[in-house]
Amino acid sequence: MKDFGDCTFCGGEVEAKQIEYDYRRMERLLVISNVPTGVCRQCGEKYFKPEVLKRMDQAYHDVFDRHQEPERVLEVPAVSF
Ligand SMILES: [Zn+2]
Structure with missing residues (x-):
């Protein structure tokens, strides 16, 4: 059984993968x-x-709300285009 259907945008095959994801809301990442x-x-x-x-x-x-200690903290540079 496939975990995911085909891509709704291009019809391509969607494969299961573990990724690093930037979960961002407003200024908090x-x-x-x-x-x-x-x-x-x-x-x-x-x-x-x-x-x-x-x-x-x-x-x-x-x-961010319950102030649980994260596993690690990264420094993220930011610039304007
Ligand atoms: Zn696609």
């Missing part, structure tokens, strides 16, 4: 590694299962 996703082999579009989105949302609130 949480980098989450080992996220189970479906990634389109053709266009790279990412697909998330609802339970995965929910877990990422929980992790975001754990760190």
